Amino acid sequence: MSTRETVDFLLYRWLAVEGLAARPRFAEHGRETFDAVLDLCERLAAEQFAPANRIADTEEPWFDGERVHLPASSHAAAEAYVASGMLAAAQDTAMGGMQLPCVVEMAAQAFFSKAGIGVGGGGMLTSGNANLLMAHGTPLQREVFAKNEFSGRFFGTMCLSEPQAGSSLSDIVTRAVPDGAGHADDPLGPRYRLRGNKMWISNGDHELAENIIHLVLAKIPDADGRLVPGTRGISLFIVPKKLVDTDGRLTGERNDVALAGLNHKLGYRGIPNTLLNFGEGRHPVRAADGGGLDGRGAGAIGYLVGEPGQGLRCMFHMMNEARIAVGLGATMLGLAGYEASLDYARTRTQGRPVGPAGKDPTQPPVALIRHADIRRMLLAQKSWCEGALALCLYCARLVDEQHTGEPAAAAEAALLLEMLTPIAKSWPSEWCLEANSLAIQVHGGYGYTRDFPVEQYWRDNRLNMIHEGTHGIQALDLLGRKVVMDGGRGYAAWAARVNAAIERAIARPGWAREANELAGALKALGHATRAAWATGQPEEALANATPYLQAFGHVTLAWVWLEVALAAEDALAAADGAADADRGRLAAARYFFRYELPRIGAWLGPVESREPLCREMDEAWF
Incomplete structure (x- = not known):
């Protein structure tokens, strides 16, 4: 049974997604268009992502002091993904989207995770960044930043953790101060200057797009210049790598965001994971009035999103979306390992079955799958991974209900989604990792070598128990x-x-x-x-x-x-x-x-x- 057959069953047999076409938002769609999107993503994943998967694992990103380098295959995969339109798949047509149901979009995105989760530039981060701006940004922030992310001109990140704080966001010390007396009058939003360091930033620097839009959590000091303890003082800022004008054009000036180094990871090696310094003066930006620069520069320019002190509330829009996406990514790595071990068990001959008189050494060896314990390991993988896929798609279906259902149904869907988000993130990342471990076990000693893909699936999946919340x-x-x-x-x-x-x-x-x-x-x-x-x-x-x-x-x-x-x-x-x-x-x-x-x-x-x-x-x- 293929992943596609499982996806089709869950979408059409269990979740009855064809019925969504009766709703005004999805009126242009039906089984035919849903299948066309699934076909496209399945094909692109096989042709562009799968061949690049091992390359991205073995040829890690490297920094020459000016630019981060990625393999040519990763650039090709990113270009193919952008051209597919999947960055904006669920968005309004006015934003360049297809107005696809979330559940169909996530099912289609799953093929890319399965083929090469560390390939192509982290589309989930870009679309999640833009989705947050659609929910909490101003109309101009949506037009200048979100729309260009949906088109693939710009890519996006989320900058939360700091070296000294890790997951404890209440302890972040990156600060943002108003950029002069007229800071509140900038058309792109109240303009601040940021100084601080952010750690574990996936896709924090690369050359896959014209620009990188960082969403950065920072604290605005009080009147005495002190940072408010806890999370109450945290605000959210748009900090572009390269400065833009109100039409989204690059001004030619680099923002004061500098790559301090790359983290070298167990898995997910194809996505640059970075330490970023904001406002250290390596790329100083002139003051708003055109005045000169001090020795360090004034800090990185950032535009406030939402209200001061509401940064964490805004960021949870992206974090919760990312948590479900992490669960789906873990699921697809588990399924990739399951399918590889199933194929190996069907073709590898070893041992003889136990009959009434014991084993008969004169008989030829049988396929591994003939042994009950191998079937146990395959059944375990199947139950964990296909169950996890069903859970993730169910959560995506709740998103559609929340946004397009009748008021009572929408409210209940929102409540259920709140309940299930920690499960949708954590359960697949634990049990589909365990599935990858069993896939190695089915392969025996060969599974521990790089001659087979299952060891990479395990390494890639191990991160999912950590990121977006342990x-x-x-x-x-x-x-x-x-x-x-x-x-x-x-x-x-x-x-x-x-x-x-x-x-x-x-x-x-x-x-x-x-x-x-x-x-x-x-x-x-x-x-x-x-x-x-x-x-x-x-x-x-x-x-x-x-x-x-x-x-x-x-x-x-x-x-x-x-x-x-x-x-x-x-x-x-x-x-x-x-x-x-x-x-x-x-x-x-x-x-x-x-x-x-x-x-x-x-x-x-x-x-x-x-x-x-x-x-x-x-x-x-x-």
């Missing part, structure tokens, strides 16, 4: 914020969806067992949730947030698999699909219930008892 951060977000927000309304909406699937499945004789098992798991999760917060002490509830995240994720995936299984059973009954593929989905669903769902008891035990060991462990005892 597992610990997602766990704190889920248990500390999402399950208790609005008096638990989000949790209740999610549980209602799970219960609805349980009720449908109980009516199916072949799925009543799984429905009851899911009902028991949901009950256990609810009990652990209440127990975690029973004392009302955050330090007690959140000490075991990560096992809670793992259990919540597994219950969510069991629900998703139950939904997918019912759709596959319907397809089998109608006899209008690929019967073997549908039976494979049913087997993967049963695998998840037999082998995976039982794990939640071990995770929920410490949550329910508010186990104090980890928070009370004395550091000297290590």
Whole structure:
């Protein structure tokens, strides 16, 4: 079964995306145009990204003191991707977009991640940057910056972390001060001067586009020149690498943004990962009144986005979008490894099956896939990766409902998306990485070599557990914020969806067992949730947030698999699909219930008892 067949099943059989064409925003679309976009992206991924994947891994970006160099194949892939129009696929036609549903756009983007996640310049960052400006920027900021990003003239980044702060955004010290008395009158937005350092900036410098638009978090000092502690003082700024006029034309002047160095990573090697210095004076910019320069320059020019002090709220628009995209990228790397190990298991002969009289050494060796333990590893990969793909596309479908559904449905979709975002990021990045590990295992010793692609898939995927918020951060977000927000309304909406699937499945004789098992798991999760917060002490509830995240994720995936299984059973009954593929989905669903769902008891035990060991462990005892 191909990835495309799985995508088609999930889109059309399970999520019924053809029905979206009845909504005014998508009226120009239907199955024919959706398929055309999927066909285009699948072809471009195979022709431009896949051949460049190993090159991008082995020929890392390098800096000659002036420019960052990437392989020619990465430039070609970026050009092909820009030409496809996918940077603006979901945008209004007035912005150069296709007004595609988000769920179709994400399904199409998935092919690029699978073929070469470190190739082509990080389109997700560019479109995410522009989407944030569409939501929070001024009309001119949208026209000058976002529109040129959607066209591919400019590429974008997000600049959050700092060397001394890491994920702790409250501790950032990059500062932004008004650029003179008339700073508020600049047509592009209130103009500030930024000084500071940002770390781990993907695509922070390159020559793939005319310009790079950095979205930078910084603090505006108070009247006494002090930075406000915590996140309340954080504001968001557009800081272009090269300065532009109000028509989006390059002025010919370089902004004071300098590359301090490249980070050399385990995976994702094709995307330059950078340390950037803002306002260090290497590229000083003249004052707004045309006056001279001091020895260091006045700082990098940045234009305020939104209101002062609201930077983190604005940035979450891009961060949440990126978290789902990270989950999808992890999923596709997992699927790439699964397909590679499946092909290897079918063609590699080794060992002999055990018969009634044991093994017969006179018989020829059989394909690896004939061995039960190999099938176990393949089933595990299939259940994790195809389940993760279903989850990510479900989240994308919620985005469409949020923006184009009836008011009540839109509000519920927004609530569900809030609940599921930490799961959509964390679950695929953990379990599809584990799938890559099993893909190496299926290959045996060969999987550990660069003669086969599975070792690179694992290396590339290992980053996904870290970037856009580690597992610990997602766990704190889920248990500390999402399950208790609005008096638990989000949790209740999610549980209602799970219960609805349980009720449908109980009516199916072949799925009543799984429905009851899911009902028991949901009950256990609810009990652990209440127990975690029973004392009302955050330090007690959140000490075991990560096992809670793992259990919540597994219950969510069991629900998703139950939904997918019912759709596959319907397809089998109608006899209008690929019967073997549908039976494979049913087997993967049963695998998840037999082998995976039982794990939640071990995770929920410490949550329910508010186990104090980890928070009370004395550091000297290590």
